[in-house]
Amino acid sequence: MNIVCACPGCSAGIYQPHVEKSVSVTCPACERSIAIPENAIQISSENDQPQLTRCLICPSTELFVRKNFPQRLGVGIVVVGLAMSCVTWGYRDLFSTFAILFSTALLDVILFFVVPDCLTCYRCGSRYTGTDRMSEFGNFNLETHEKYRQQAAREQRSGRLS
Structure with missing residues (x-):
């Protein structure tokens, strides 16, 4: 331990x-x-x-x-994903916007199952x-x-x- x-x-x-x-x-x-x-x-x-x-x-x-994961890093990942999707949304690139949002969510799910308690x-x-x-x-x-x-x-x- x-x-x-x-x-x-x-x-x-x-x-x-x-x-x-x-x-x-x-x-x-x-x-x-x-x-x-x-x-x-x-x-x-x-x-x-x-x-x-x-x-x-x-x-x-x-x-x-x-x-057992730093909360600030998790929030940072979400903020970066949100910022990138806002940029692509501003360029009216709908596919890239949702690809970034879904990949950020997928990364979150993977980390949830990989990171130990x-x-x-x-x-x-x-x-x-x-x-x-x-x-x-x-x-x-x-x-x-x-x-x-x-x-x-x-x-x-x-x-x-x-």
């Missing part, structure tokens, strides 16, 4: 492969070590795959399944790949996301007031 997260101390990016074989996650920038909680990773008896029960970086147990923590945004039984956590829930977003906003405001 691999982890990609931001260091709680310095916000530097952390990537650590085979985290199930480690006792801690270490930041390469500030060398802060985050201990992996006991029972956070369980090895499946069926196929010896690591199974995550909670986030390794923060105390949250609420994780969701998403595609990952688990993401609602609270700290840590992403986990190579873990077993992701479906137990479910897909993105806006209500849960909003709960953690509001909590972070309150903590930030109270930090400024103190």
Whole structure:
């Protein structure tokens, strides 16, 4: 199982492969070590795959399944496809316009099936790949996301007031 997260101390990016074989996650920038909680990773008896029960970086147990693909790149692909189709539409080339739109949609469908899933923590945004039984956590829930977003906003405001 691999982890990609931001260091709680310095916000530097952390990537650590085979985290199930480690006792801690270490930041390469500030060398802060985050201990992996006991029972956070369980090895499946069926196929010896690591199974995550909670986030390794923060105390949250609420994780969701998403595609392990950068959202900005996905939006960029759609924007480029839309811009190219607008140009061909301006030249009144109907065939090229729809060819560009359909090829952009086809690329999106291909990426959807090719890109693997990952688990993401609602609270700290840590992403986990190579873990077993992701479906137990479910897909993105806006209500849960909003709960953690509001909590972070309150903590930030109270930090400024103190």
